Amino acid sequence: MIDLKNVSRIYQVGSGKVYALDKATLHVDKGEFVSITGPSGSGKSTLMNIIGCLDTADSGTYLLDDIPIEDYTETELAKIRNRKIGFVFQNFNLINKLTAEENVELPLIYRGVGKAERKSRVSEALERVNLTNWSRHLPSELSGGQQQRVAIARAIITRPSLILGDEPTGNLDSKTTDEIMRIFRELHQQGNTIMLITHDRAIAEQASRIIHIRDGKLSEVRI
Amino acid sequence: MIQSFKMALKSIAGNKFRSFLTMLGIIIGVMALVILVSLVSGATGSVTDSISRLGNNLLTVTISDDKGSPINLKTLNEWMEKDGIGLIAPSDETSATARYEGNSSSVTIYGTTPPYETINGLSLLLGRFIKSSDVDNHTNVAVINETAATELIGYADCIGEEVSLDGVKYTVVGLLEDDEDSLTAVFGRGSIVAYIPYTSLMRLSAETTSNITSFFVSAETDMATAESVMTSLLMERFDQDDDAFTVSSRDALEDAMSSVTSVLMILLGSIAGISLIVGGIGIMNIMLVTVTERTREIGIRKAIGAGRGIILQQFLLESVVLCMFGCVIGVFLSWVVLRIISVVVSSLSISFTLEWNVVLIAVGFCFLIGIVFGLHPANKAAKMAPIDALRYNG
Ligand SMILES: Nc1ncnc2c1ncn2[C@@H]1O[C@H](COP(=O)(O)OP(=O)(O)O)[C@@H](O)[C@H]1O
Numbered sequence: 001m002i003d004l005k006n007v008s009r010i011y012q013v014g015s016g017k018v019y020a021l022d023k024a025t026l027h028v029d030k031g032e033f034v035s036i037t038g039p040s041g042s043g044k045s046t047l048m049n050i051i052g053c054l055d056t057a058d059s060g061t062y063l064l065d066d067i068p069i070e071d072y073t074e075t076e077l078a079k080i081r082n083r084k085i086g087f088v089f090q091n092f093n094l095i096n097k098l099t100a101e102e103n104v105e106l107p108l109i110y111r112g113v114g115k116a117e118r119k120s121r122v123s124e125a126l127e128r129v130n131l132t133n134w135s136r137h138l139p140s141e142l143s144g145g146q147q148q149r150v151a152i153a154r155a156i157i158t159r160p161s162l163i164l165g166d167e168p169t170g171n172l173d174s175k176t177t178d179e180i181m182r183i184f185r186e187l188h189q190q191g192n193t194i195m196l197i198t199h200d201r202a203i204a205e206q207a208s209r210i211i212h213i214r215d216g217k218l219s220e221v222r223i
Numbered sequence: 224m225i226q227s228f229k230m231a232l233k234s235i236a237g238n239k240f241r242s243f244l245t246m247l248g249i250i251i252g253v254m255a256l257v258i259l260v261s262l263v264s265g266a267t268g269s270v271t272d273s274i275s276r277l278g279n280n281l282l283t284v285t286i287s288d289d290k291g292s293p294i295n296l297k298t299l300n301e302w303m304e305k306d307g308i309g310l311i312a313p314s315d316e317t318s319a320t321a322r323y324e325g326n327s328s329s330v331t332i333y334g335t336t337p338p339y340e341t342i343n344g345l346s347l348l349l350g351r352f353i354k355s356s357d358v359d360n361h362t363n364v365a366v367i368n369e370t371a372a373t374e375l376i377g378y379a380d381c382i383g384e385e386v387s388l389d390g391v392k393y394t395v396v397g398l399l400e401d402d403e404d405s406l407t408a409v410f411g412r413g414s415i416v417a418y419i420p421y422t423s424l425m426r427l428s429a430e431t432t433s434n435i436t437s438f439f440v441s442a443e444t445d446m447a448t449a450e451s452v453m454t455s456l457l458m459e460r461f462d463q464d465d466d467a468f469t470v471s472s473r474d475a476l477e478d479a480m481s482s483v484t485s486v487l488m489i490l491l492g493s494i495a496g497i498s499l500i501v502g503g504i505g506i507m508n509i510m511l512v513t514v515t516e517r518t519r520e521i522g523i524r525k526a527i528g529a530g531r532g533i534i535l536q537q538f539l540l541e542s543v544v545l546c547m548f549g550c551v552i553g554v555f556l557s558w559v560v561l562r563i564i565s566v567v568v569s570s571l572s573i574s575f576t577l578e579w580n581v582v583l584i585a586v587g588f589c590f591l592i593g594i595v596f597g598l599h600p601a602n603k604a605a606k607m608a609p610i611d612a613l614r615y616n617g
């Protein structure tokens with residue numbers, strides 16, 4: 001489902017160029033669970049953002065479900081992000097003014113889903129991450145683990161086939177990390193494609209594939 | 224759309240004090256517009272009311288150049304017979320000192336003929352008006368108004384009393400009601416007035432001669448016909464020279480009044496409009512700050528699937544809602560202020576009410592300002608690259 005060929009992303013820093021991604025080539029099939037590791041600043045997030053259609057490559061091709069992403073306008077990319085991709089970030093990225101259920105509901109609003117269906121899907125998603133009793137709380141009233149579970153509920157509400165996590169457990173203690181990872185494993189068992197960035201060896205090991213990045217260059221560690 | 228509306232309300236309510244300060248410009252602008260225009264239209268409404276209550280039933284003719292064929296009382300009598308013309312009365316005036324026993328005061332004296340009473344709609348309280356025989360014999364009789372009677376003679380029932388006008392004795396034969404609605408009353412009330420036969424005025428004042436330079440005409444049927452008949456008579460007499468005379472009706476006065484009013488309205492309206500625009504700049508300023516502050520939120524919304532259109536709509540709606548709130552508050556405060564003013568000046572019998580067309584204009588204008596000044600900030604938000612917005616640490 002993901003097909004990257006010679007994808008590069010170059011940042012101009014001062015007078016020099018930084019290759020955040022250097023001719024990355026990667027193929028991920030539907031239903032795979034891939035973890036991405038590498039030192040800080042190696043280009044993991046850059047790769048993830050390109051796969052998640054938040055950023056675009058400077059060169060190379062990216063096919064998502066056999067469709068070349070370069071051809072799309074910003075509005076079409078927004079639609080793809082909404083329907084095909086669920087993003088989970090290290091710092092949760094919830095909207096602070098909105099309650100847990102409102103945050104989770106937002107992608108469905110952008111998708112144009114009717115109110116009744118939204119309500120039932122929101123409560124379903126919150127139940128899935130065990131937060132039914134916290135639905136009316138603001139992010140500031142929730143613990144880190146709870147906030148990340150809200151973010152996961154938001155990512156899965158549109159039933160995307162691809163779920164991306166950029167160090168989703170980076171800010172969490174080991175107990176909540178286990179909870180979050182259990183949810184990701186369940187999602188994988190249900191047939192979703194999962195890609196996780198992590199520093200944690202133990203988490204990386206849970207995946208079926210590990211990709212290592214160093215200075216923007218990809219290498220397969222284990223298949 | 225309903226969702227974006229709720230979001231807009233939420234974000235405005237989220238920072239009430241700042242929203243209020245932002246709206247203040249709009250509130251003041253709306254109040255300026257609505258109150259000023261309502262005041263002007265209330266005041267001019269009352270003036271035009273009194274002008275039109277004077278009736279619109281006479282022409283005033285003034286001759287500036289008689290071209291060697293002056294008009295005299297006989298000419299006027301002939302003209303009165305013409306079709307379309309009702310009555311004609313000459314009118315000339317002078318000031319004199321009136322004395323009665325120990326009292327003396329300055330008086331405005333009109334010299335005229337009997338039709339004057341009907342043409343100008345004077346109402347007699349006591350006695351009679353000037354008669355034809357008075358004019359023929361240049362009798363020294365005077366018809367005075369109530370103010371003249373009370374101020375000069377001291378009491379109203381003064382028929383038969385003798386007053387001297389510039390030393391000539393005149394017998395008071397009639398008492399006129401002070402005309403509240405007359406033109407003189409509109410522009411200065413309480414003047415002392417005496418009417419005497421035109422021929423008597425010729426003796427009293429050196430400037431008045433048998434050559435009549437000013438007279439009033441009433442219509443037989445309608446004013447337009449009277450005006451055209453009168454004009455053609457005068458043209459014929461004065462060698463087709465329309466600079467030799469002027470014929471004016473009170474229509475012209477009303478026209479002048481209403482053009483003054485509309486100029487005033489436009490002037491005040493544009494001043495208020497400018498203050499609304501200043502308010503709009505305030506809105507734009509705060510919206511730009513809001514967009515910057517909420518860069519991260521914009522990034523999140525884009526990451527989960529909000530396209531440019533949705534973000535644009537959200538911020539545009541926010542600025543329009545802000546403007547409309549300001550507008551509603553401004554209209555409400557204008558209403559309160561107008562009520563207070565009406566109560567304070569209630570003795571003047573002028574009513575100041577909210578002019579609904581101005582309110583409508585204000586609402587439309589605010590809406591427009593919300594869009595025009597919200598467009599740039601909203602566009603800025605919409606154009607942000609999702610990844611940059613997400614990375615923003617403000
Ligand atoms: N917006 C940017 N401008 C300049 N350099 C950037 C930008 N984003 C990332 N980089 C650089 O690209 C490289 C890869 O960054 P990133 O993908 O965030 O690394 P990782 O997520 O692996 O820590 C780093 O050297 C970083 O400094």
Ligand SMILES: [Mg+2]
Pocket residue numbers: 044045046
């Ligand atoms: Mg990173």
